[in-house]
Every structure is written in C-alpha cells, then in structure tokens.
Amino acid sequence: MTDQLNEDPTTWETGELVAFLEKAALAYRQGTPLIEDDLYDHVYLAELCKRDPEHPFLHQVEAEPDYGAGRLKHPEPMLSTEKSYSIEETRKWVKRIQSEAKKQGIDVAELRVMVTAKLDGLAAMLREDGRLVTRGDGAYGNDISSAFDKGVVDVGNGAPGVGELVMVESYFEQHLKAAGYAHPRNVCVGIVNSDEINADFKQALAAGMVRFVPYAALEKWQGSLEELLNDHDAIQQQVRESCDYPIDGVVAEITDEKLKTLLGSTSHHNRWQIAIKQRAVAKQTTVKSISWQTGRTGRVTPVLGVEPIELSGAIVSRITAHHAGNVRALGLGEGAVITAERSGEVIPKIVAVVESAKKTTLPKKCPSCEHELVWEGDFLTCVNHLACPAQIKNTLEHFFRTHGQVDGFGPRSIDKLVEAGIDTLQKIYASTEEDFIKAGFGEGQSKNLRRELNRSLSVQIEDWRLLAAFGIARLGKGDSRRLLQGMRLEHLASVTEEEIIRIDGFAGLSAGIIVAELKEMWPKIEQMLELGFKLEETPLLSEADSIESPIAGMKIVFTGKMLQASRDEMKKQAMQLGAKVQSAVSSTTDLLVCGENVGAAKTGKAEKLGVRVVTEAEYVALLK
Numbered sequence: 001m002t003d004q005l006n007e008d009p010t011t012w013e014t015g016e017l018v019a020f021l022e023k024a025a026l027a028y029r030q031g032t033p034l035i036e037d038d039l040y041d042h043v044y045l046a047e048l049c050k051r052d053p054e055h056p057f058l059h060q061v062e063a064e065p066d067y068g069a070g071r072l073k074h075p076e077p078m079l080s081t082e083k084s085y086s087i088e089e090t091r092k093w094v095k096r097i098q099s100e101a102k103k104q105g106i107d108v109a110e111l112r113v114m115v116t117a118k119l120d121g122l123a124a125m126l127r128e129d130g131r132l133v134t135r136g137d138g139a140y141g142n143d144i145s146s147a148f149d150k151g152v153v154d155v156g157n158g159a160p161g162v163g164e165l166v167m168v169e170s171y172f173e174q175h176l177k178a179a180g181y182a183h184p185r186n187v188c189v190g191i192v193n194s195d196e197i198n199a200d201f202k203q204a205l206a207a208g209m210v211r212f213v214p215y216a217a218l219e220k221w222q223g224s225l226e227e228l229l230n231d232h233d234a235i236q237q238q239v240r241e242s243c244d245y246p247i248d249g250v251v252a253e254i255t256d257e258k259l260k261t262l263l264g265s266t267s268h269h270n271r272w273q274i275a276i277k278q279r280a281v282a283k284q285t286t287v288k289s290i291s292w293q294t295g296r297t298g299r300v301t302p303v304l305g306v307e308p309i310e311l312s313g314a315i316v317s318r319i320t321a322h323h324a325g326n327v328r329a330l331g332l333g334e335g336a337v338i339t340a341e342r343s344g345e346v347i348p349k350i351v352a353v354v355e356s357a358k359k360t361t362l363p364k365k366c367p368s369c370e371h372e373l374v375w376e377g378d379f380l381t382c383v384n385h386l387a388c389p390a391q392i393k394n395t396l397e398h399f400f401r402t403h404g405q406v407d408g409f410g411p412r413s414i415d416k417l418v419e420a421g422i423d424t425l426q427k428i429y430a431s432t433e434e435d436f437i438k439a440g441f442g443e444g445q446s447k448n449l450r451r452e453l454n455r456s457l458s459v460q461i462e463d464w465r466l467l468a469a470f471g472i473a474r475l476g477k478g479d480s481r482r483l484l485q486g487m488r489l490e491h492l493a494s495v496t497e498e499e500i501i502r503i504d505g506f507a508g509l510s511a512g513i514i515v516a517e518l519k520e521m522w523p524k525i526e527q528m529l530e531l532g533f534k535l536e537e538t539p540l541l542s543e544a545d546s547i548e549s550p551i552a553g554m555k556i557v558f559t560g561k562m563l564q565a566s567r568d569e570m571k572k573q574a575m576q577l578g579a580k581v582q583s584a585v586s587s588t589t590d591l592l593v594c595g596e597n598v599g600a601a602k603t604g605k606a607e608k609l610g611v612r613v614v615t616e617a618e619y620v621a622l623l624k
C-alpha cells in the first residue's frame with residue numbers, strides 16, 4: 001500500500017501500467033484488493049485514460065475470477081455495454097443511430113427505443129442447454145448452473161437469455177445490510193463461489209430472494225429517440241422505481257432488428273445499445289486522521305483516513321489529499337467534514353470541505369527519518385535523500401520494478417534487506433546467498449534472490465530503461481529514452497546543460513536539475529554499469545536519419561490493436577528502422593498505422609491534417 005501510494009505511474013511504461021492494472025483488477029475481484037479503489041481509479045486508471053484513451057484495456061470486457069464448475073465457451077461473445085453519464089453523451093449515441101438509419105433509408109421518426117433497468121449483479125447467460133454461465137471475459141464464462149440447486153430462482157422459467165444474478169434489494173436492506181454486508185452483489189458472488197453457504201445466505205435463498213433475472217423479464221419503457229432525450233432523467237427515475245433489484249443505471253436499445261444487425265458491435269459493446277448512468281451523489285464523511293508517507297523523491301503525501309463510506313458499491317476509507325498545500329488550504333484534519341464522490345470510471349475525489357478541522361497540523365519532520373521538512377511548491381519534502389529509510393526503500397523498489405525482469409525484490413524483501421544494512425544497489429548486487437540468509441531470508445528464497453540478480457545481468461535491457469531505473473529526477477522512462485536518442489549513455493558522465501537543451505523536449509530548468517543529479521549519482525551508476533548489464537543501445541536520432549529503410553526519418557503514429565506483434569514491439573521495430581515514433585497525430589506526422597478497431601474520428605482527423613493513413617497490412621507491405 002505504502003509503496004503504491006508513493007509511486008508515480010506517470011513514469012511507468014504503458015505496458016507496465018497495464019500489467020499493474022490487470023493485477024489490481026483481478027485481486028479486487030478475488031476480494032483481496034491490492035490498493036484502494038479510489039487510488040485504482042483516480043491515479044492508475046486515470047493515467048492510462050490520459051495517455052491512451054483507446055487502449056484495449058479500457059475497452060475490453062472485464063475478466064472475473066474463476067468460480068463454479070469450470071469454464072465454458074459462449075456460443076456468441078457476451079459483450080459489455082457502452083456508457084453515458086450525461087444527456088450530451090446519450091445525444092451523441094442517438095445521432096450515430098440516426099445517421100446510420102438515414103444511410104439505410106430507415107425513417108428516423110419511426111425508430112423505437114426500449115429502456116430497462118441495468119441490474120447491478122453478476123452478469124450471466126442461461127443457455128439453450130440449460131446451463132447458467134457467467135459473462136467471464138466475454139468469450140469464456142464460468143458454469144454456475146449449480147446456483148439453481150442451491151435455491152436461486154429463475155425468473156424467466158427456463159427461457160434462455162442474458163441476465164443477471166441479483167438479490168432483491170428491499171430484502172438486502174432489511175436483513176443483511178445491518179449484519180455488515182456491503183453490497184448485494186457480494187452476496188450473489190458468495191453463493192455461486194462456495195459450496196458452504198452461511199446461515200444468512202441460506203435464509204435469503206429459502207425466501208426466494210436470490211434470483212437469475214433475464215433482461216427480457218424486466219419492465220420496459222418504450223418510446224421514440226426524441227422522447228428518450230426529452231425525458232432523459234424522468235425515464236431513468238421511472239425505470240429505477242419500478243425495479244426492486246440493485247441497479248446502476250438503465251439500458252437503452254433500439255428495437256429495429258434490421259438496424260441492429262447493420263450497426264453490429266465493436267469488440268467491446270453492441271452499437272445499438274447504451275447504458276445510461278448517473279453520476280454518483282457526493283457523500284459526506286468525517287476525517288478521522290491524516291497519515292503522511294514519504295515517497296521515493298522525498299515528497300511527503302497526506303492520506304486522509306475517513307469514516308468508511310460506500311461510493312458506487314465500494315467501501316472507501318482512505319482518500320489521498322495529494323499534497324500538503326491542499327491540507328493547509330482546505331483546513332483538513334481530524335474532525336473535518338468533507339464530501340467525496342466516485343462515479344463509474346470518473347475519478348473519486350474530495351468535492352468540497354463542509355467543515356474545516358478545528359486544528360490543522362502539518363508535519364514538521366519526515367515520518368520516516370525525522371529530518372526537517374521543507375516546502376517545495378505545494379509539497380512538503382524530506383531532503384535527507386541519502387539517509388531517509390523511506391526514500392531508500394522506495395528507490396530500491398523503483399529500480400527493480402523499472403528493470404522489470406527481476407522477481408523477488410518487492411516491498412517486503414526490500415524492507416528486510418534495508419533493515420539488515422543491505423541498503424544500496426551495490427550492496428544488494430554484491431550479496432551472496434549466505435548474506436541473504438544472514439539477513440533473515442530462508443535458504444530457498446536466498447538462492448532465488450541470488451539467481452534473479454544474476455539473471456538480471458544476463459537478460460537484454462534497453463539502456464534507457466536501466467537509466468530510468470536509477471530514479472534520477474526528471475529522468476522517467478520517456479525522458480530517459482529521449483535523452484539517449486540524443487547521446488550515448490557513457491556521455492552522461494560529463495554531459496552539460498547546453499547539450500541536454502539541444503535535445504527536443506528538454507528545457508533549461510530540467511536540464512540543470514538532470515546535470516546536478518547526474519554529477520552526484522554518476523559514480524554509483526558507473527559502479528552498477530560495471531556489473532555488466534547486457535545493454536541494448538537506443539538508436540541515436542542522428543544515426544536514424546542515415547539508416548536506409550523505407551520508413552527512415554518518417555514520423556509515425558501507431559493506433560489500435562496490432563496483429564503482427566504488440567504495439568510496443570512494432571514501435572520498437574519502427575525506431576530501429578530509423579522512424580520517429582510519435583504518440584499522437586499532429587501536422588508533423590507522416591504516417592498513421594491503424595490496427596483493429598480504430599474509430600473514424602481518429603482516421604478522419606489524420607486525413608484532415610494530410611497524414612497518410614494505412615492499415616497494418618499496408619504498413620507491413622511498405623516495409624518490404
């Protein structure tokens with residue numbers, strides 16, 4: 001928890017960020033969250049949205065953990081639903097439907113739309129063969145047919161179709177909420193997940209309160225697209241009130257079968273359907289405590305411990321206040337009353353301070369090393385960079401995480417090593433199995449640690465990645481890569497500010513900081529390099545221009561899902577062939593390479609800018 005809070009995902013590679021998101025999402029669904037929900041959404045997911053709004057991770061159907069009697073393939077993929085959080089977003093969807101209808105010669109005024117509740121349970125499908133299968137990853141789900149034997153009621157009486165396993169909401173409110181159950185969905189998961197059913201759940205099952213509800217069995221509102229927009233909120237209200245199951249919005253879909261077929265689907269959702277959700281209401285809570293945590297760079301971050309509140313089905317008890325400047329400006333502290341919100345994919349945050357704390361206390365000393373803190377902008381910072389245990393630990397963790405190919409050096413191991421005095425990379429790499437055993441590790445683990453260190457020296461690693469792993473200020477992965485496109489790693493030993501400023505993307509201030517940091521850290525970095533990492537040199541841009549290849553010197557953007565190799569690999573290959581890879585299309589772009597599922601908006605924009613748009617296959621042909 002501590003290290004995640006202090007970690008800055010803006011410095012991570014996208015691949016690394018996605019791997020972490022996947023891990024965290026899985027842990028969450030298995031009921032053992034790695035990080036708090038608000039951090040997941042607010043910091044990590046938000047970073048991916050910002051960086052790559054079209055990343056497949058954001059658009060795939062969420063996977064779920066295995067339960068039930070094994071996995072089954074769905075006859076047709078069970079997709080997720082596109083979401084709208086405002087009438088503007090619904091209007092866009094309506095416009096898309098209307099323009100497609102016009103193209104097909106269908107009278108727009110005749111189009112009907114159907115609205116049902118969007119149940120907040122466990123999505124599943126009752127198949128023709130009578131098996132009940134969860135949505136799973138959309139392609140495969142888990143066989144949970146035994147739910148019916150346990151007493152789950154099939155509201156559709158055996159009719160096949162898509163629906164949700166839910167618990168009657170009024171029953172939950174009356175009987176289970178007071179007993180400490182957080183959400184009716186968790187009860188459903190508990191029932192399908194386990195053969196041992198507790199007394200509370202047995203009672204609910206016996207009362208017929210846990211049900212499989214096919215969407216076809218729900219009450220519907222029907223009207224025209226125009227009415228849907230005119231009565232946008234009233235319709236939601238009406239549907240909500242007609243339903244005694246937990247819901248998290250409504251689903252609108254057009255009824256014209258021909259148009260539905262024409263509209264089809266993306267890999268994520270059906271185009272003829274949209275889920276309309278309301279932004280969560282902000283909830284009030286009281287601050288119980290503030291804890292302060294020192295990160296790798298010495299910044300000390302305030303985390304509010306609050307009276308637990310349920311926000312969109314998740315219990316939140318810690319909310320980050322970002323920096324000390326906020327705490328001071330907003331009067332945060334024990335007893336402060338704040339409102340916080342979290343809705344769907346929208347980031348959770350402090351909305352307002354209802355009542356400031358009587359007393360706001362800012363720490364004077366670092367919580368880790370007790371060194372005096374100093375203000376740097378809005379941040380309180382511990383400048384005891386070389387001796388502060390929190391900074392030492394976080395720096396070591398940062399190295400191994402950024403290296404990315406060494407296992408076993410997570411927060412717990414690092415704690416143990418630092419406590420045993422093995423507190424620098426040099427000392428870690430110089431340690432033998434016996435040293436690790438002396439530090440308190442078991443024999444097997446000690447052997448693994450040593451083997452992993454050796455392996456880290458024998459696998460290929462990009463020189464910019466290793467540079468970024470040292471955690472030099474202003475040299476995250478992106479900047480390390482840019483820097484090494486302008487000069488060789490060895491040259492950093494004597495680099496000047498002027499040389500750095502000459503490279504695209506570096507300004508005077510960062511150049512000054514980088515030079516100062518390198519001067520201090522280079523002797524240690526050099527020692528590390530002498531260990532013999534197998535470095536893969538970043539091609540210099542000046543050399544890239546002289547590479548002979550059909551794409552040398554071209555500025556290229558890759559978008560969408562690639563079939564040949566991962567997008568990251570394709571980027572790397574393009575760079576080796578002398579192309580410059582850009583992250584977004586601009587007027588300087590020469591080529592936009594589109595993988596699968598690239599929206600017309602993106603290609604349209606590129607075409608308008610005069611950028612050549614090619615498919616992945618055309619690009620591959622071009623290389624030959």
Ligand SMILES: [Zn+2]
Nearest residue numbers: 366369382388
């Ligand atoms: Zn400190």
